[in-house]
Amino acid sequence: MFDMGHPWWEFVLRTAAVYVCLMVMVRFSGKRTIGQFTPFDLIVVMLLSETVSASLTGGDESLLGGLIAAATLITLNMGAAWLSAHSRRVDEALEGKPTLIGRDGVIYKDVLKGQRVPEADVEEAMREADCDLKDMRCAFLEADGKISILKRQG
Helix, strand or coil: CCCCCCCHHHHHHHHHHHHHHHHHHHHHHCHHHHHCCCHHHHHHHHHHHHHHHHHHHCCCCCHHHHHHHHHHHHHHHHHHHHHHHHCHHHHHHHHCCCEEEEECCEECHHHHHHHCCCHHHHHHHHHHCCCCHHHEEEEEECCCCCEEEEECCC
16 A cells, blocks of 8 residues: 555656646647536546546556655646746746637637637627627637627727
């Protein structure tokens, strides 16, 4: 139970490598992947965790090895959050920036396609904001995947 099959630092290195690789993959997969899970996205996340679990511990099933990997993940996550809070550049690199997807009643369909956002999602956001297309001043795809609608004044 406590006998580890690898040195402690190997768990840290393996976990850090998997964390960084997954962070990059998720970041490049798009904003909607992060913001709103479809049933398919949920399946991918569940399978990702199963796929990389052996990579974290190198096949070691000891209690200490698992706890070292878990502590490393939490520490890396806290470090990323701290860096994001203290550096705008790091925050934009990790979290992304809002993307303008419409202005003055015009939805930018090419931008939606590039961001892999269905037009129906924008229409839903417009309904939630109680805003007709003619009254829309701006529409943004936020860094977290949500869609924000700004109405015209008056």
